[in-house]
Amino acid sequence: MPEASVPQPQPEKLVLVAEAAEAEIYFAPLAMTLATYIDPEGIAHVRDAFIFGANSHVGQARQSGEPYISHPVAVAEILAGLHMDEATLTAAILHDVIEDTAVAREEIVARFGEEVARLVDGVSKLTQIRFKSKAEAQAANFRKMMMAMVEDVRVILIKLADRLHNMRTLGVMRPDKRRRIARETLDIYTPIASRLGLNSLRHELEDMGFSALYPTRYRVISEAVRKARGNRKEIVAGIEERFIHRFGEEGLRVQIDAREKRPYSIYRKMMQKHLTFKEVFDVFAVRIVANSVDDCYRALGIVHNLYKPLPGRFKDYIAIPKANGYQSLHTILFGPHGIPLEVQIRTNEMHQFAESGIAAHWLYKSSHDQGTVTQARAREWLRDLLEIQQKAGNPQEFLESVKVDLFPDEVYVFTPMGEIIELPRRATVVDFAYAIHTDVGNHCVACKIDRRFAPLSTPLENGQTIEIITAEGAEPNPNWLSFVVTARARANIRNYLKNLQDSEAIKLGHRLLAKSLNAESIDFNDIKTDRLKRLLAEYHHDGLSDLLREIGLGNRMAPLVARLLMADENTDEGAESHGAMTSLNATQTPIISGTEGLVVDFAKCCHPIPGDAVVGFLSTGRGIVVHRHDCGNAADVGVHPERWLAVNWADPALGDYQALIVIHAKNVRGGLARIASAAAETGADIDDVRFDDRDVNLTIITVTLRVADRVHLARVMRRIKQVPDVVKVLRP
Incomplete structure (x- = not known):
């Protein structure tokens, strides 16, 4: 009698349970996007992850009432728009299963492989460790995510897409939670997106964060832009037409695109330069995309011949790219009716990388991807992050260091050999020394700026040549911590001091x-x-x-x-x-x-x-x-x-403190009385008032107030701005 055949084990099939089956409609749009650049086998693997994720999240719903799986699928769809690879999309769909379900990392490894599990683990929060405070937990989560990003940058791409979808659906949250998430987005995630060159994600995150954190300011600026659009639309269209005609005469083929500045960009400019909206003239800008770098400089000459450039406002980011690898020529022109017009000129490849940054490695594959400036700058920053993490004493110190590094207002200086070193604004000679090498920083004793000796605490300026003088027995000075500004310098000095015998x-x-x-x-x-x-x-x-x-x-x-x-x-x-x-x-x-x-x-x-x-x-x-x-x-x-x-303020720093504000007001009867009344309503006392009459219509008033702190002063200034005859209020 023949032996009965032993049935062979079959690969386990993933089957949607009844409730998860309803979520199938969320996968259809993603599948359509994937079909444009991923083969059917890859789409099937991503769909397996979707089925597994839908089953894992059964019974869970978002605050909007939708099945929870709708969120990770939306995250994957954002990444599919960047043409991310199969492993990234799989990890995006599974990014919450370890944190929010009973699924263990080992199960992810068994079903989808170590690469996917590593990406999911990098995005997941630290839920199993107890922390002394919420701030410490957030800092530890941030450090874990950033270290995972150093190992694989796709971790932060998933996290940014996750944050982008959360911001798109922020309306269902409580107002206090909306503001907290918006503040975190503007403080941490938009600078990271900027540092990695992901401008398309950054712009959307900034505007949504701005509208959630300051809804009234967002609404007022958006309405002002809409009105300005009507007044200047014909002017900008005329400028665009003149550009097209002149480039045609010169035989230079370019793409010309007129655009509006985004509300958050306008708001930031108003705050930084103490401007009213009417004083922000470059609400509209023109982008010119040329075929080559040579054509970019030819285009610059053409626009400068067409309209006069504004002195001191030309920036060549092609020769000296920004920290995130961004390249473009920027110039401000005197347009028709004296309206300043911002013009950006770049190649098509530069434009692609300006929008997609490090993600362009996947979105625009070419034979020289690895040689791009964006890739090189991102890798350099990630190496610096690793060094900072190794030297940081705790997660909060690491978070503080990285936040300092995320807001660089760049200064470009030179080594004696002519190499360009990029540093944040107000960086000192010691920051420069540590940017060269840790040993140079640890052993520096003196410096020469443009061949002249200068103190190590001297803030650097654009174009200077710095020479560092070192001594073998020299050591970092604890006083350096009072003036260095870069995270790398601060981390290395602290690390050295901690390790002193x-x-x-x-x-x-x-x-x-x-x-x-x-x-x-x-x-x-x-x-x-x-x-x-x-x-x-x-x-x-x-x-x-x-x-x-x-x-x-x-x-x-x-x-x-x-x-x-x-x-x-x-x-x-x-x-x-x-x-x-x-x-x-x-x-x-x-x-x-x-x-x-x-x-x-x-x-x-x-x-x-x-x-x-x-x-x-x-x-x-x-x-x-x-x-x-x-x-x-x-x-x-x-x-x-x-x-x-x-030094730092004590907590709390009780008492009243003098603050100075400058008020631009119309020269009308009773104006000062209304201003004094507005200040009194907010609980501020006026110590002194000085007048500077510029003309018969405008008066500049310098007021010395007594306030409790910056928050109190902001409240006073906000109230004074509401006085009808006040044009502008600023703090000098």
């Missing part, structure tokens, strides 16, 4: 404190023993070594400790000669954290208030003088750099 930290602390005392003509050995004991007790240190270690590690500032040790509380003369130092045992809460026992004064040149970014200057007669970070005097750190300190 205990004895080295004490020696360094002793050296720094002795130097600060010598600057005040005091010898370290002349410090009174009882004074030192009181200081150690106040700081809760067991001995002098603990204090010196804290100074050496950068946890306490040597100049502040020196001032406290110098104060002689037993004589009125000593107190007066050293800035009227108060007793260390004073119970008054400090306004600036870490300044217990010191007099704190506020600079009259910039009137800092709580909420402002501030720096401190150690003044012999006035204690610590606090300036706003963007104050013109604070920018001059090259003069006595050892006296400038990084």
Whole structure:
């Protein structure tokens, strides 16, 4: 009798359960998009992921009431628009299954492979670890996602698409949650999209974030743009026609596209330059796409011959690309009726990468993809992220460092060999040194700017040539943390200080404190023993070594400790000669954290208030003088750099503070009374009023107010702007 045949195991088939079957309609649009660039076998694999995801999310719904699977499919559809590969699309559909369902990572690996599982895991949040605070959890999640992105940039592409769909469906959320998500989008995700060159995603995220965070401002600006469109439509059309005619005469083939600035771009320009909408003339712009780089420069010559360029407003991002690899020529022209007109000129490939950035590797495949500027810049930034992560002490420190790096207002400087180094605005020589190499930063002792010696704290300017002088035994100075601005420099300095041996930290602390005392003509050995004991007790240190270690590690500032040790509380003369130092045992809460026992004064040149970014200057007669970070005097750190300190407001910084505002108002009877009444309604007191009559119609009023903080001042300015005769209110 023949043996019965043993049935062979068959591959498991994925079958939709009844409820998930209703979600099938969501896959149809995605399948149509995939059919334009993925083969049928690949589409079948993505559909298997859809069936698995639909079954996993059965019983779950979005706040809109739709089946939950509609969200991951929409995320995949956004990525399909960028022609992302099969693994990315599969991971996009499954990106929430580990976090929100009972499916384990191992099951993803078994069904869809390690590559997909790694992408899903990179996007998933850290749900199994308990954190001390929500801020710490968010920072840890962010670090995990960014480190996964360093390994595979597709992780952040999935996350950005996920955030984009969430923003598109934000209307169903509570107002407070809408504002929180919008703020997070504008603070973190749009800068990342910008850094990776994903301008098409960035523009949509910015406008939706703006409309959710400031709905009234968005509505007002959008309406103003709509009205301006009617007034200027014929002018812009005429300019476009003249361009087409002139390029035809010159035999240069180009594509010309007139466009409007987006509401968020207009709002940001108004805020940065203190402009009203009527003063933002370049609401409309013209984009010219040429066939080659040579044609771009020919086109520039043609438009400059057609309309005069605005001096100082030409930028060549083709020769020197932006941080994200963006390339284009930008110029501002005097258009008809004196209206400034922005013109951008680029090649077709540059335009494709300007819109899609790093995703253009998938969207526009070519033989030289890997050589593109965008790819190279993105990879360089990802390498920097890895280094920052390795040096960061905790997730929140990492998040702080990356946020600093995400908002670069670029400065371009040169090495002695002519290499271009790109740094954020206000970057110093030390930032430059660390941008060259970590060892150069750690061992730098001096520098030359354009062949002249300059302090290491000197802020750099465009076009300068920087030469770093190093010494083998040199070490990073804790005081550098008070003026460096790049995440890389800050992370490396902190890492070095943390790794100092205990004895080295004490020696360094002793050296720094002795130097600060010598600057005040005091010898370290002349410090009174009882004074030192009181200081150690106040700081809760067991001995002098603990204090010196804290100074050496950068946890306490040597100049502040020196001032406290110098104060002689037993004589009125000593107190007066050293800035009227108060007793260390004073119970008054400090306004600036870490300044217990010191007099704190506020600079009259910039009137800092709580909420402002501030720096401190150690003044012999006035204690610590606090300036706003963007104050013109604070920018001059090259003069006595050892006296400038990084300081922060105490929490809470109670009291009233003087603030200065400038009001442009029509010259009408009773105008000042209405302004004073508006200020009083918000609880602000007026200390002083000065007038500067420009003409019979316009008066410029400088008002000194007393407010609690930046939020209070913003409320006052908002109320004054509502006064009918007020044209503009700004804070100098």
